[in-house]
Amino acid sequence: MAITVNGESRSIAASATVAVLLGSLGFDIRKVAVERNLEMVPGTAYGATILVEGDSLEIVHFIGGA
Numbered sequence: 001m002a003i004t005v006n007g008e009s010r011s012i013a014a015s016a017t018v019a020v021l022l023g024s025l026g027f028d029i030r031k032v033a034v035e036r037n038l039e040m041v042p043g044t045a046y047g048a049t050i051l052v053e054g055d056s057l058e059i060v061h062f063i064g065g066a
Helices: 018-024
Strands: 002-005 008-011 032-036 039-041 056-061
Touching: 018 032, 018 056
Parallel strands: 002 056
Antiparallel strands: 002 008, 032 039, 032 056
16 A cells, blocks of 8 residues: 655555554664654554555654763
8 A cells, every 4th residue: 555654655554553664664663753644643552553555754863962
């Protein structure tokens, strides 16, 4: 199915969750914020939030340093 991630079209498996998507993109789920269709997804809900055709996600990755 087709979704949009940070403005780019992507094809993912049906019934994929936010956590599965983040893992496939190489993100550490503890260090990202996800907005789905203009609403924030709580980090505790990444594994339970199933993506559907046409979803639009914005992913922000936090990078720390000294």
